[in-house]
Amino acid sequence: MNGQTNGTSTPIPLWIGGKETTTDTTFPITSPSSGKTLWSSSSISPSLATEAVSAAQEAFKSWRKTKPATIRSILLKAADVFERRSDEIAGYMMQETGALEAFTKFNVVGTAEFFRDVAGRAAGVEGVVPRVQGEGQGAFVFKEPYGVVFGIAPWNAPLILGTRAFLYAIATGNTVVLKGSELCPRTFWALGSVMKEAGLPDGVLSVIYHRTEDAAAVTERIIEHPAVRKVNFTGSTVTGSIIAAKAGKELKPVLMELGGKASAIVCEDANIEHAAMQVALGSFLHAGQICMATERVLVHRSILDQFANALSNAAEKVYASSGEAPLLIASSGVEKNRKLLKDAEAKGARVLHGDIDVSEESAHRIRPVVISDVKKEMDIFYTESFGPSVSLIAVGSDEEAVEVANDTEYGLSGAVFTENLGRGLRIAREVESGAVHINSMTVHDEATLPHGGVKKSGWGRFNAQWGMEEFLKLKTVTYME
Numbered sequence: 001m002n003g004q005t006n007g008t009s010t011p012i013p014l015w016i017g018g019k020e021t022t023t024d025t026t027f028p029i030t031s032p033s034s035g036k037t038l039w040s041s042s043s044i045s046p047s048l049a050t051e052a053v054s055a056a057q058e059a060f061k062s063w064r065k066t067k068p069a070t071i072r073s074i075l076l077k078a079a080d081v082f083e084r085r086s087d088e089i090a091g092y093m094m095q096e097t098g099a100l101e102a103f104t105k106f107n108v109v110g111t112a113e114f115f116r117d118v119a120g121r122a123a124g125v126e127g128v129v130p131r132v133q134g135e136g137q138g139a140f141v142f143k144e145p146y147g148v149v150f151g152i153a154p155w156n157a158p159l160i161l162g163t164r165a166f167l168y169a170i171a172t173g174n175t176v177v178l179k180g181s182e183l184c185p186r187t188f189w190a191l192g193s194v195m196k197e198a199g200l201p202d203g204v205l206s207v208i209y210h211r212t213e214d215a216a217a218v219t220e221r222i223i224e225h226p227a228v229r230k231v232n233f234t235g236s237t238v239t240g241s242i243i244a245a246k247a248g249k250e251l252k253p254v255l256m257e258l259g260g261k262a263s264a265i266v267c268e269d270a271n272i273e274h275a276a277m278q279v280a281l282g283s284f285l286h287a288g289q290i291c292m293a294t295e296r297v298l299v300h301r302s303i304l305d306q307f308a309n310a311l312s313n314a315a316e317k318v319y320a321s322s323g324e325a326p327l328l329i330a331s332s333g334v335e336k337n338r339k340l341l342k343d344a345e346a347k348g349a350r351v352l353h354g355d356i357d358v359s360e361e362s363a364h365r366i367r368p369v370v371i372s373d374v375k376k377e378m379d380i381f382y383t384e385s386f387g388p389s390v391s392l393i394a395v396g397s398d399e400e401a402v403e404v405a406n407d408t409e410y411g412l413s414g415a416v417f418t419e420n421l422g423r424g425l426r427i428a429r430e431v432e433s434g435a436v437h438i439n440s441m442t443v444h445d446e447a448t449l450p451h452g453g454v455k456k457s458g459w460g461r462f463n464a465q466w467g468m469e470e471f472l473k474l475k476t477v478t479y480m481e
Helices: 046-063 068-084 086-097 101-124 158-171 185-197 213-224 237-249 270-289 301-318 331-346 400-407 420-428 464-469
Strands: 014-016 019-021 026-028 037-042 138-146 147-153 175-179 205-208 226-232 254-257 264-265 294-300 351-352 369-374 390-395 414-417 472-480
Touching: 014 185, 037 185, 037 213, 037 400, 046 147, 046 175, 046 205, 046 213, 046 472, 068 086, 068 101, 068 158, 068 390, 086 101, 086 185, 101 158, 101 464, 147 158, 147 213, 147 254, 158 185, 158 226, 158 472, 175 185, 175 213, 205 213, 205 226, 213 226, 213 237, 226 237, 237 420, 254 351, 264 270, 270 294, 270 414, 294 301, 294 414, 301 351, 301 369, 301 390, 331 351, 331 369, 331 390, 390 400, 400 420, 414 420
Parallel strands: 147 175, 147 226, 175 205, 226 254, 264 294, 264 414, 294 390, 369 390
Antiparallel strands: 014 019, 014 205, 026 037, 138 472, 351 369
């Protein structure tokens, strides 16, 4: 297949209606670790995007009637194909996004699990036969697919997030046009290739990408298309707001998982060493480029100094094996983190670990930084850093910790560290977040648990039966005997 050709001579193709499609318009893909061009990619145009939607619309006519056993077989085969090709696909992700092997493996293992979990749920879609008031009357409530779904997935965890952008939709009888990030098109191409090899009928899934300058035109064209009935998006809150506004104008429902500013609350009875390692992992895994990453740590004053030392040691251990500073896919991310940190330092924050001024050989690298004495007037208090920067904030009680944790426009994930489960549950119930993890890091996503946020972190849920329900609409049918 063209998508497996190495080098830059043959551009990565799109998947349109089950066929690989190359275009005259292309764009280069640059390695964030080396700065060298890896290959070029085909770029979809608004008119070709319309063809992808039309193919999905045509495929929906038959796919919506597909038996659950057939869907299950395709998804189980997709899991097998994905695992067989895991080294190849993991290589694409590491080259294009700069992800380390451990985080890439997490993506690979998780993606295979998602395929198998959803395969087992395909037969579980059930309607209702409710009682009605009229004598001799009856009713059915059917659950039906929407039609064509437009999924948009980001670069930071492209395998898991790309898969879930289409998986629940096709498992419930919808067809999908998936728009992958322009930063890692070969990784998204691989997902389309896996589904093709697994026997997914042509048109059920198209996978597209485009030049950055074409983003608005392509996205708007697809959302405006009459056949598109629902949109799901994972990415930044700023972009999500734009997409939600466009979908709202077209009166189309959306499922959104957006940014975060996760807080970890460390109570005075916490296991300090364990909490420190979990916070370090939650803050610095994938260089903090995860929407669930720990950004603020609310530590009881009585253990602040002890925890700060433990966190510094844990931060060193997280990246000790690589010897290099964490890699951010965009140099602008490094600049953003340094700007936030310098602003905080200028306004009274103390650097407990790391060095804001250290310049790495690569403009894409910045070492983990831990700061304390963070106050509301500092930009970093409210702004998502999306990088390896974490703030320590001293609190005097559980109530104050909850108040600070909720003082944000985001609400995606959180954590609580305590040896008292009842205390942890009480705090978790008070934190305004889509998920709270007791005695583990804020970064947590698995196939059997609902995933999504509140406030400006989005709405709706991916995963498990909740993810299935997102792509089903209700139809009431009554009858008289």
